[in-house]
Amino acid sequence: MADSNNSVSNDEILLSVRHLKKSYGDHEVLRDISFDVPxxxxxxxxxxxxxxxxxxxxxxxxxETIQGGTISFKxxxxxxxxxxxxxxxxxxxMVFQSYDLFPNLTVAQNILLGPTKVQKxxxxxxxxxxxxxxxxxxxxxYRDAYPRELSGGQKQRIAIVRALTMNPELMLFDEVTASLxxxxxxEVLELMLGLAEHHMTMIVVTHEMEFARRVADTVLFLxxxxxxxxxxxxxxxxxxxxxxxxxxLESMAPISDGE
Amino acid sequence: xVLSAIDSASTVLAADAGWTILFTGDNLTRLLGGxxxxxxxxxxxxxxxxxxxxxLGALRILRNPVLxxxxxxxxxxxxxxxxxxxxxxxxxxxxxxxGVQVDGETIAVVAFGLWVxxxxxxxxxxxxxxxxxxxxxxxxxxxxxxxxxxxYVRLPQSINLMVPATINLAARVIMTTxxxxxxxxxxxxxxxxxxxxxxxMAHPDSAFWVYGFVFLLYFIVCWPLAMIARALExxxxxxxxx
Amino acid sequence: MSWQxxxxxxxxFRKAFVLTLELSAIGVALATILGLAIALVxxxxxxxxxxxxxxxxxxxxxxxxxxxxFFLYYGFPSIGIKLSAQACAIIGISLLGxxxxxxxxxxxxxxxPTIQVESAKALGLSPLQMIRHVTLPQGLTRSVPAVAANAIxxxxxxxxxxxxxxxxxxxxARDLIGMYYRTDEYLLMLVVAYAIILIxxxxxxxxLERRVRRGTFGD
Numbered sequence: 001m002a003d004s005n006n007s008v009s010n011d012e013i014l015l016s017v018r019h020l021k022k023s024y025g026d027h028e029v030l031r032d033i034s035f036d037v038p039x040x041x042x043x044x045x046x047x048x049x050x051x052x053x054x055x056x057x058x059x060x061x062x063x064e065t066i067q068g069g070t071i072s073f074k075x076x077x078x079x080x081x082x083x084x085x086x087x088x089x090x091x092x093x094m095v096f097q098s099y100d101l102f103p104n105l106t107v108a109q110n111i112l113l114g115p116t117k118v119q120k121x122x123x124x125x126x127x128x129x130x131x132x133x134x135x136x137x138x139x140x141x142y143r144d145a146y147p148r149e150l151s152g153g154q155k156q157r158i159a160i161v162r163a164l165t166m167n168p169e170l171m172l173f174d175e176v177t178a179s180l181x182x183x184x185x186x187e188v189l190e191l192m193l194g195l196a197e198h199h200m201t202m203i204v205v206t207h208e209m210e211f212a213r214r215v216a217d218t219v220l221f222l223x224x225x226x227x228x229x230x231x232x233x234x235x236x237x238x239x240x241x242x243x244x245x246x247x248x249l250e251s252m253a254p255i256s257d258g259e
Numbered sequence: 260x261v262l263s264a265i266d267s268a269s270t271v272l273a274a275d276a277g278w279t280i281l282f283t284g285d286n287l288t289r290l291l292g293g294x295x296x297x298x299x300x301x302x303x304x305x306x307x308x309x310x311x312x313x314x315l316g317a318l319r320i321l322r323n324p325v326l327x328x329x330x331x332x333x334x335x336x337x338x339x340x341x342x343x344x345x346x347x348x349x350x351x352x353x354x355x356x357x358g359v360q361v362d363g364e365t366i367a368v369v370a371f372g373l374w375v376x377x378x379x380x381x382x383x384x385x386x387x388x389x390x391x392x393x394x395x396x397x398x399x400x401x402x403x404x405x406x407x408x409x410x411y412v413r414l415p416q417s418i419n420l421m422v423p424a425t426i427n428l429a430a431r432v433i434m435t436t437x438x439x440x441x442x443x444x445x446x447x448x449x450x451x452x453x454x455x456x457x458x459x460m461a462h463p464d465s466a467f468w469v470y471g472f473v474f475l476l477y478f479i480v481c482w483p484l485a486m487i488a489r490a491l492e493x494x495x496x497x498x499x500x501x
Numbered sequence: 502m503s504w505q506x507x508x509x510x511x512x513x514f515r516k517a518f519v520l521t522l523e524l525s526a527i528g529v530a531l532a533t534i535l536g537l538a539i540a541l542v543x544x545x546x547x548x549x550x551x552x553x554x555x556x557x558x559x560x561x562x563x564x565x566x567x568x569x570x571f572f573l574y575y576g577f578p579s580i581g582i583k584l585s586a587q588a589c590a591i592i593g594i595s596l597l598g599x600x601x602x603x604x605x606x607x608x609x610x611x612x613x614p615t616i617q618v619e620s621a622k623a624l625g626l627s628p629l630q631m632i633r634h635v636t637l638p639q640g641l642t643r644s645v646p647a648v649a650a651n652a653i654x655x656x657x658x659x660x661x662x663x664x665x666x667x668x669x670x671x672x673x674a675r676d677l678i679g680m681y682y683r684t685d686e687y688l689l690m691l692v693v694a695y696a697i698i699l700i701x702x703x704x705x706x707x708x709l710e711r712r713v714r715r716g717t718f719g720d
Contacts, residue, residue: 063396090402100397104415113411114401159397166401339699341660343671344691351684430563437565441664448568464579470572474564481563 014039014074014170014201015060021068022052022059022225029055030225033069037170040199044212044233047222048248053205056222057174060203061085061094074169090119093163094172097179099155101147101162107134108143111162119166126165133161137191153184157191164195171195173204209252213237221245278468280458293450294476297436300364300444304371305429311372312379317409319384330380337377343438346370350442363444371432382424386417419495426488430481437477447473506686510677514690517673522698524587524669525656528594532655533648535595536602543603544610554603561600566661569593574665586665594655594662601651609644610636646710653702657695670694 015037022030030052037043045053058064060071062078062085070077073088101110108130115126134140137157147155156176163171173192177185189211196202196215206212212219216233221242229236229245240246281287319330337345349370354361390413398412439446451469458465539554561569573589584592613636621635663672674691678684 058396061400063399086399086402086404089400094400096393096396096400098391098393100393100400102394102397102412102416114403117407117411118402163400335703339703340692340695341657341671343660343663344688344695347671347674348688348692351678351688434563434565437567438661448571467572467576467579470568470576474568474572477564477568478560482559485559485563 012039013037013072015203016072016075017060017069018072019069020056020059020066020071022055022064022066028225030059030066033225033227035220035227035230037201037203039169039201041217042196042202042204042215042233043218043220044216045203045205045220045222046212046236046248047228048251051222052225053222054174057094057172057203057205061089061092061172063094090114090166091168092170092172093166093168094174095156095159095163095176097175099147099152099159099179101155101159103147106144106146107139107150107158110147110158111165114162114166130161130165133164137161151184152180153187156180156184156188160188160191160195169201171200171202173202173206175205175207177206177208207252209237209249221248223248278472280454280462280465281468281472286454289450289454290447290472290476293445293447294480296364296444297439297446298433298480300367300439300446301371301429301432301436303368304375304432307368307372308375309379309425311376313383315376315380316383316387319380320387320413321405334377334381337374342374342435343441345374346438346442363439363442366442367436367439367444371435375428375432378428379425382421382428386420386424387413389420390416419491419498423488423491423495426484426491430484430488433481433484434477447476502685502689503683506681506683507690510687510690513673513677514670514694517668517670518694518698520667521656521659521669521694524590524594524659524662524667525698527591528598528659529652529655531591531595532598532602532651535599536604537606539599539603540606540610543607557596558600558603561597562604566593566597566658567664569597570661570665586662586667589665590659590662590667594658597658598651598655601654602648605647605651606640606644608647609642610640612643613639642713645713646706649702649706649709653699653706656698656702660695 013036017036018034020030020033021028033056035043045056047053055064059066062080062082065080072078073092078084078088101107102113105113108127111130111134112123112126115121115129116123131140131143134143137160139154139157139161142150142154142158147158150158159176176192177188180188185208189208192202192204193211193215202215204212204215213233216236219229219231219233219236220227221229221231221236221240221244223244229240229242231239231241236245237249240249281290315330315333318326321327340348346367349366350363353366353369387409394412394416395408398408403411436446437448440449440452451473455462455465455469539558542554543551543558545551570589570593573584573593574586577584617635617639618631621631626634659669660671662669663675666672668676670691674687677687681687
């Protein structure tokens, strides 16, 4: 346990996906997906809507069952049983598009729930950690507020803090800014950039191209359930290889200049 | 015909008319005592039925097909067969199968309790599955197991739907206790009939007043429950939209 | 359990079955018509009438049918109004049913999204045109599941008619049990008879619920 901590060795593969297949009945959503995520790296999944990127990221947390292939976490192939996933989910944090704070609990209760009830860690220790994280995101004053009193951006930042308090080794972000008003997108993305700088291993599905360019170590471009292109973040945005990726980037470009 | 109607109507309104027997002797206390029997039978049925129904409702959201089918069948039986017939089934069959004398009150509590459990199981199931799927995902992402999801995510977010439905059911159970006179329980209606019987000579028109009064008693008990349920329903709806 | 007992009771049960169906059909039909009228009166806030209807609804929904029937059958004669048991049964179930049906229809009307009414107004429809082309058709469609659920409830409530000796199914079974002490056979027949009437209705209700849900929320 202890020796695997904090050693940001570039070789260690934290998450490995091999020949992953996912279908709903006859409809194949993901076909033969393979990639490795080294510890400390940020992977961004891009692609048009319906390409399967959200389904893929949900598979990585066991929220969707897969029909073929393997997912390995820290070198251990996951057998797909709910019990196994439950154990791993305390090490893999996830934040969703819709604000998924529990509306009946205060901010603090939301954050403490997982660490104290699932991980059974001592409450005062978790509280200290929570207070530190809340201060980092400048939301300490909302400790005892209910989610309905928060703005969308604040809710998403709390959701990220809630996931971080579990001390995850991998963070999954599924379009976390997609339902936010434009002026709130920034505060969430900045928090995520900060995490990347601190070498948090992250897999991110997003439609924010500028953010993707800045944060991505690797871009996986998906279409129709297959990875069409994998490149470093910089190369993907400057020299996309496939026509599909070029067309995609063009379609995402702002419409401000020219006619 | 018309004349006789007017004639009878004036008898009803006369000074020593039928309504006076409601307040003669201990008649009023006896009627209220009968009402208490009815309400306490309903109360006991709810006390036994609600916890059982909550457990059954929670089991119904599991994916086990056999369990689901059995529990659905249980619900449908109580939904399809009239409550009065269910009461008769228990009244005639229960004492014989158990080989002992069982009084009407006990039979009513058992029959109504199982009926309440069936109805509550559907209320609970409906409320539990109304919790948005992404909330469940959020709980799973924190590593919660099935029981933790139920306890920390589903139940607290659906209780505001369960409570008004349960109060409505309570009112229905109280109204249904009116059937108890058919299995020889001395309930409020039976007491009313005894009073009428005793005063048949002096007040031949007492049926109008006694039954009217019992009608009113039921209304006084059940109407507030309906109002509370409606207010809570409205609040739950507003909160869900807001 | 004796087959012979069942066979001998069959003609009586058949008669009671038909009577239960008849009383149910009449009751549900009258309750639906009256309930819709009450719902419209309340929806459009007709002065006085709407308050009267609201009181009527609350009174009947919060009291047992049994006591309503006793009041009609035993209580009314003392003020000079004497009705036959079957007349009391039909009046009782229709009034009770109307109180429930009105609730079902009002629920249907209130489920119509405001945007629908606003679009109708934006198209320049007159209030009457709006009722005819928007409110009524949409409201009625939305009420269908609740109306069907009430219909099932009313059919089951006809079992209470036994208390004023209307020879429907429950009453027939009780009489036979009282006379011959063969509880198993008669109870079985009673349950089967209700199942024959109510299972198809309940299946229909499930299908209707599904269709209306798809019809109104799928678009």
